[in-house]
Amino acid sequence: MFFASDNTSGACPEVLAAINAANDGYARGYGADEIMARVTRHLREIFEAPEAVVHLVATGTAANSLALATLSQPWQGIFCHRHAHIAEDECGAPEFFTNGSKLVLVEGDHGKMTSDSLEAALATTQQGGVHGVQRGPVSITNVTEAGTVYTPTEIKALTARARYYGLSCHLDGARFANALAATGATAAEMTWKAGIDAVSFGGTKNGCMGVEAVVFFDPAKDWEFQLRRKRGGHLFSKNRFLAAQMEGYLEDGAWMRHAAHANDMAARLAVGLAQISHVAQWHPVQANMMFPEWAEGTHERLESAGAVYYRFPAPSGREAARLVTSWSTTAEDVDRFLAAF
Incomplete structure (x- = not known):
């Protein structure tokens, strides 16, 4: 009767089988392996985004922090719910990897921001000219830390508010599959079709041993993310074992x-x-x-x-x-x- 967290469960059979298969023979390192190429194609199909950029890291903290660092500047604020995972459970990693971006906490019942609560935070930021924190990306957690779920319509309302101020939007999808299962939405409907620019696509909490995908829908973000991932110590030499987990996870809709x-x-x-x-x-x-x-x-x-x-x-x-x-x-x-x- 283990209900402490979904990351306390073991790796699912599909993932273990894929890791074992990947262990046979040799493969190029640092993401140049054929398994990674297949994973990229598969995630592009899932997201209905043929130009999407896909990279893998081993932890959700790295996925969120590196994605946000790619979307923000050190003098900007990152807008998220007061109880978002990046605010309460990342040990300051987003601030560290962004080189100082400030998390601006937004109110909302049951773990969810609303367009109005986000507007209240946005409207009162960037009031001090050069002396104040500037507006930066919005980060949405789905499933939320309260166990609730944003629908694509609710996400669209938040991204529309962000777009009004010229801001990009990130989705922390550590439990992304659970959110899709709860709403019946497609991956595309929950992300870029709803105005999301980048998503941390979780695997660890749903049967993987330890892998998360970072997906950017703007290919122009590719090179900067690669540099940040390497500089941050999150580029795996034997990337095929991250890719194998993700391939087993995605195969046949597991x-x-x-x-x-x-x-x-x-x-x-x-x-x-x-x-x-x-x-x-x-x-x-x-x-x-x-x-x-x-x-x-x-x-x-x-x-x-x-x-x-x-x-x-x-x-x-x-x-x-x-x-x-x-x-x-x-x-x-x-x-x-x-x-x-």
Whole structure:
């Protein structure tokens, strides 16, 4: 009953098989391998973007930070939700890789910015001439850190506001597949068709061992990203093993099957929790992550039964947790957890 995070699950069989196959023989290094060429073609097809630039890194922190560094200048602000992953869980990496860009935190219920809340932040930035932080890119997290999901229409509203100020837009898609499974949107509809310039396409949380793709829809960003990735120490010599993971992940739609399964297990869990009178959810359950609150003493009972998850601060007399389902969560895991109540 492991609900701590989807990155605590193992690598899926498709990925392990692809890594094993890639280990046979020799291949050119630094991304010049044939597997990488196939991955690039496949991601261009998925995004319906034949000119898209595709590069791989091993971590989400590197993907987000290097992408934002390519889109911004050190004197600019990067606009993101107050509880965005880049704001709360990257140890200042975006600021480090951008050489000083400031994160400008935007309000919004349930982890989501709105056009109005983004406008409020944009309108009050760049007021001091040369003395003030200048406006820079907007970064949207989907699935959000609250477990909620932006629809393409909601993303379009945010990117339209950014475009009004001449700003580019980045999408942190660590759980991108879960967002697509939740909305039924295509990868193109969730990104460039909605006004996104660059996306961090997650794999690690959905069955990969450790790989993320950075996709730019403007080929002019290619060379700068390559230089930043190398200078930042994130260019893998044996890139074929990153590419193999991504190829196994994408092959025959494995990435979407695993995301849909994780979402289904979260829905099963949410339905079961809704039947327990003392349980309430902090946010709508829309993908594979939730934040339930329950009666005091529940943590001890659940953990004694073998449940693993993150505890969260709660009001006096109550307890709260974050629960995340993954590609390998089973219905039996969910039912045993519910039975432990």
